[in-house]
Amino acid sequence: MSDILLENQQARKLIKSLGLPLPVPERLRRASGPYEERPLDTATVVVGGQSAGGTLARTLAHDLARAGAEPIVVGVEDDLAPFREAGEAWGRPPRLVEPGEAPESQRARAIVFDATGIASADELRALYDFFHPWIRRLERSGRVVVIGRPPEDAKTHGAAAARAGLEGFARSVAKEIGANGSTCNSVFVEEGAEARLDAVLRFLLSPRSAFVTAQPLHVRKLVKGDDAPIIRPLDGKVALVTGAARGIGAATAELLAAEGAHVVVLDRPADDGPASQVARKIGGSTLLVDITDPDAPEHICRELCERHGGVDVVVHNAGVTRDKTLGRMKPEWWDQAVRINLGAVVDITARMIDQKVLRDGGRIVCLSSVSGIAGNRGQTNYSASKAGLVGYVRSLAPAVAKRGITINAIAPGFIETRLTAAMPIGLREGARRLSALGQGGQPVDVGQAITFLSTPGSVGVTGGVLRVCGGALIGA
Amino acid sequence: MATPKKNPSPAKKATAKKATAKKAPAKKAPARATTKSSNGKRRAVVVAGVRTPFVKAFAELMELDTIALGVAATRALLDKTGIPRDEIEAIIWGGVVLPANTPNLAREIALDLQLPPSVQGYTVTRACASGMQAITNAVAEIERGEADVIIAGGSESTSNATVPLPAKAVRAVAPIAFGKAKGLNDYIGVLAQLMPLNEVLPKMPKIAERTTGEVMGESAERMARRNEISREAQDVFAVRSHHRAAEAVASGRFDDEITPVEGPDGWVHADTIIRASTSVEQLAKLRPAFAKDGTVTAGNASPLTDGASAVLIMSEDKARALGYEPLAAFRSWSYVGVDPADQLLIGPAISMPNALARAGMGLSDIDLIDIHEAFAAQVLSVTKALGSKAFASERLGRSEAVGEIDDAKLNVHGGSIAIGHPFGATGARMVTTMANELHRTGKATALLGICAAGGLAAGAVMERV
Numbered sequence A: 001m002s003d004i005l006l007e008n009q010q011a012r013k014l015i016k017s018l019g020l021p022l023p024v025p026e027r028l029r030r031a032s033g034p035y036e037e038r039p040l041d042t043a044t045v046v047v048g049g050q051s052a053g054g055t056l057a058r059t060l061a062h063d064l065a066r067a068g069a070e071p072i073v074v075g076v077e078d079d080l081a082p083f084r085e086a087g088e089a090w091g092r093p094p095r096l097v098e099p100g101e102a103p104e105s106q107r108a109r110a111i112v113f114d115a116t117g118i119a120s121a122d123e124l125r126a127l128y129d130f131f132h133p134w135i136r137r138l139e140r141s142g143r144v145v146v147i148g149r150p151p152e153d154a155k156t157h158g159a160a161a162a163r164a165g166l167e168g169f170a171r172s173v174a175k176e177i178g179a180n181g182s183t184c185n186s187v188f189v190e191e192g193a194e195a196r197l198d199a200v201l202r203f204l205l206s207p208r209s210a211f212v213t214a215q216p217l218h219v220r221k222l223v224k225g226d227d228a229p230i231i232r233p234l235d236g237k238v239a240l241v242t243g244a245a246r247g248i249g250a251a252t253a254e255l256l257a258a259e260g261a262h263v264v265v266l267d268r269p270a271d272d273g274p275a276s277q278v279a280r281k282i283g284g285s286t287l288l289v290d291i292t293d294p295d296a297p298e299h300i301c302r303e304l305c306e307r308h309g310g311v312d313v314v315v316h317n318a319g320v321t322r323d324k325t326l327g328r329m330k331p332e333w334w335d336q337a338v339r340i341n342l343g344a345v346v347d348i349t350a351r352m353i354d355q356k357v358l359r360d361g362g363r364i365v366c367l368s369s370v371s372g373i374a375g376n377r378g379q380t381n382y383s384a385s386k387a388g389l390v391g392y393v394r395s396l397a398p399a400v401a402k403r404g405i406t407i408n409a410i411a412p413g414f415i416e417t418r419l420t421a422a423m424p425i426g427l428r429e430g431a432r433r434l435s436a437l438g439q440g441g442q443p444v445d446v447g448q449a450i451t452f453l454s455t456p457g458s459v460g461v462t463g464g465v466l467r468v469c470g471g472a473l474i475g476a
Numbered sequence B: 001m002a003t004p005k006k007n008p009s010p011a012k013k014a015t016a017k018k019a020t021a022k023k024a025p026a027k028k029a030p031a032r033a034t035t036k037s038s039n040g041k042r043r044a045v046v047v048a049g050v051r052t053p054f055v056k057a058f059a060e061l062m063e064l065d066t067i068a069l070g071v072a073a074t075r076a077l078l079d080k081t082g083i084p085r086d087e088i089e090a091i092i093w094g095g096v097v098l099p100a101n102t103p104n105l106a107r108e109i110a111l112d113l114q115l116p117p118s119v120q121g122y123t124v125t126r127a128c129a130s131g132m133q134a135i136t137n138a139v140a141e142i143e144r145g146e147a148d149v150i151i152a153g154g155s156e157s158t159s160n161a162t163v164p165l166p167a168k169a170v171r172a173v174a175p176i177a178f179g180k181a182k183g184l185n186d187y188i189g190v191l192a193q194l195m196p197l198n199e200v201l202p203k204m205p206k207i208a209e210r211t212t213g214e215v216m217g218e219s220a221e222r223m224a225r226r227n228e229i230s231r232e233a234q235d236v237f238a239v240r241s242h243h244r245a246a247e248a249v250a251s252g253r254f255d256d257e258i259t260p261v262e263g264p265d266g267w268v269h270a271d272t273i274i275r276a277s278t279s280v281e282q283l284a285k286l287r288p289a290f291a292k293d294g295t296v297t298a299g300n301a302s303p304l305t306d307g308a309s310a311v312l313i314m315s316e317d318k319a320r321a322l323g324y325e326p327l328a329a330f331r332s333w334s335y336v337g338v339d340p341a342d343q344l345l346i347g348p349a350i351s352m353p354n355a356l357a358r359a360g361m362g363l364s365d366i367d368l369i370d371i372h373e374a375f376a377a378q379v380l381s382v383t384k385a386l387g388s389k390a391f392a393s394e395r396l397g398r399s400e401a402v403g404e405i406d407d408a409k410l411n412v413h414g415g416s417i418a419i420g421h422p423f424g425a426t427g428a429r430m431v432t433t434m435a436n437e438l439h440r441t442g443k444a445t446a447l448l449g450i451c452a453a454g455g456l457a458a459g460a461v462m463e464r465v
Helices: A009-018 A057-066 A077-090 A122-137 A157-180 A194-205 A247-258 A269-282 A296-308 A331-354 A370-374 A380-403 A425-433 A443-454 A456-460 B008-023 B066-081 B105-112 B130-143 B167-178 B184-193 B216-226 B231-250 B280-284 B316-321 B348-358 B376-386 B389-396 B423-441
Strands: A044-048 A070-074 A095-097 A108-114 A138-148 A183-189 A216-219 A238-242 A262-267 A285-288 A311-316 A358-367 A406-412 A465-468 B044-051 B090-094 B120-124 B149-157 B261-263 B266-268 B305-315 B328-337 B368-371 B445-452 B456-464
Touching: A044 A057, A044 A122, A057 A070, A057 A077, A057 A108, A057 A194, A070 A077, A077 A095, A077 B389, A108 A122, A108 A194, A122 A138, A122 A157, A138 A157, A138 A194, A157 A183, A183 A194, A194 A216, A194 A443, A194 A456, A238 A247, A238 A296, A247 A262, A247 A269, A247 A311, A247 A443, A262 A269, A262 A296, A269 A285, A285 A296, A296 A331, A311 A331, A311 A443, A331 A358, A331 A380, A358 A380, A358 A443, A370 A380, A370 A406, A380 A406, A406 A443, A443 A456, A443 A465, B044 B066, B044 B130, B044 B316, B044 B423, B066 B105, B066 B149, B066 B305, B066 B423, B090 B105, B090 B130, B090 B423, B105 B120, B120 B130, B130 B149, B130 B305, B130 B328, B130 B423, B130 B445, B130 B456, B149 B423, B167 B184, B216 B376, B231 B280, B231 B376, B305 B316, B305 B423, B328 B348, B328 B423, B348 B376, B348 B389, B348 B445, B348 B456, B368 B376, B368 B423, B376 B389, B376 B445, B423 B445, B423 B456
Parallel strands: A044 A070, A044 A108, A070 A095, A108 A138, A138 A183, A183 A216, A238 A262, A238 A311, A262 A285, A311 A358, A358 A406, A406 A465, B090 B120, B090 B149, B368 B445
Antiparallel strands: B044 B305, B044 B328, B149 B305, B261 B266, B328 B456, B445 B456
């Protein structure tokens, strides 16, 4: 069902001119085409935090200049040095702005705060001082990223508290700027993993993260990885996407193919038609398997080995709902949902890893769900399976790290698909508006997040859940 | 430049060869000089170069199209060198705005000059690096043993660029021109369709990037901003270009390189764009041409120009056998591409170090540097990048900067801003001037750099022979 507040120009005008107390959501800026060399070309990015003891200036200067951004550095003359150097190499000279006030009519596409120096509750004040003059200068579909160190690595309990505070700050900023289509996320980067920020910032600061907001991302050095290509990052890679005949799966398959991957489109034999259509469109191949078959893991692994010599990216997207309150639920409904959503994922993944069908440097992405995490009436089976996935990726990540493999879960919120179009209108409207961005996401938004976690550049991110929910109220 | 000595013995040799060729008319491939040069490889050498005066577009040479200009330069080269025509094996020509019906300029020039029909030819196009491309192709073919004598060069007549009629005008006029207009009313109807007039008048061709739609001056403007090149620095550079070129003219340094050309209003003997009297104060008065608060003006950019240049290239052995004194040879060259949407004309900052590396040299081994001046902002951006350690480490993967460019070595006789820039001809002009400079001064090496539309660039290292 189309979103009238988003797509009907007349309705948008009417509500605005009548001054109705209805929030009219902002049309989100989305990326078109494959990964680019300079996703932030000509974008003004305001950077601060050095004066608060931030230690990432060199990394940020390099990453931003190479991505094409034009930096405004909030600080003192000495803070400019690393930005000058990177600017010279990439033709992006920085501008200096003194702390305290934003210059008249200066707008910003993105604001990045290096909070790695914040070590106490009092020092959190630096957030207020930096953001206060700039937050209302953010362009529509703007981006805010707050970067800190992981609380669990802090030397003192006070420092851990301050570090953890960043996440709450970012979540609230996300709610404040969501009406403009802007997002705010926090990133916690382990010491020694700074080089892995580049790909994360390219994702979070670009339109590819349109529906990702109010989320924390953890960047670690746990998994081994080499330098990653920026454009066509999946060249020469084989990707398996389950449930790829339609919706999020199809959108993901297209995005992965656009980055150079050969995509194996897996779906049930009954979905032969749409699966082949997707595969034809992207030059991939089809694999028709019912993943609940006991011999499905063996079958899939054999096919991948024989036809493609292995696999590099696995996206466990296939899933079903069999909703009913617990008392009314039939046992086979419980079994179906848990088997498809969780059991099959565990069995297939285990075999792929044991038999090294998944090559070193591989990426696994499991589709969890916000309602799975939050719990939902009538979804005991579904929630059990989707929350199970969260535990699965957390548990498996350290075990496969040595082989350079990452595994993450994605938890979509309200996404405009066949499933959500069938919801009752009241529920649907509520689900759409109860998020920071005030609207539902598109399958491509989830696909972009999956693609990011499938690239070699996302090597720093593993074992976690990334929500693509537009900052939904539930499930925090 | 020393006029090539013509001793009688090679001339005799040539005649003798002609005789054998007549005896066996079926054999087409001429005998190659097979002796190898000192380093064991065949080497191609620059024997001589000539160009037409470079003249502002839509002025004295407007009536001459790119082929006619090419013919003028090539004829002068033939006269100057006295090369026996049957020794010439090919013409390789560079051009950018090519005539739609006769894009193979090289062949047309050979035919117009009534060279032997066996003088084959082809035309290359690589935007402003086209002339350089023609020359390095000739050098490569000779060094591979495919030929001994090739004329390479390029020409451009911006004045004769095809100006397409807007589709609206074509559609309006077509019924009268090709159809069946009957009465006065039909004609009035057509006239009515032609209003407003500015929509049907042909538009001046623009040097715009196809992918970005950006006019090249806008790209230069952006480079000035990105590399923090001030208006004053650009104007100072432009003035120096004019003053150095004017000195070269006054001293007669260009006399050997330029041939007079007859236009409709008489002979044109010298370049017409160089201004000896210009000053930074004068240039400072000009308004920015591409942006309201910009820094690129008509004074610190190269103008649209008509002109042609031709260079005679031979294998070293052949040149010596024919009694010519070689001027220079190529140690290396490099062509690169950068993203046109970022810094369109920064390429020479990569192609020049590449060429140096291929020659096994550093900047300190170089005595002369010649960089094509599309815009002062672009040259200064390139020299700034070459002097930057950060640029070297990020973009070239080197730990040290390529080096500071010594103004005393850079564009010693001015460049495209002062002399002008007929796109296809500039490469051959630079090669001619550098070859002569090496030969005259006894200096050993020259580094060339050319930026080109599409984010392309050329770099080359020449050495004195």
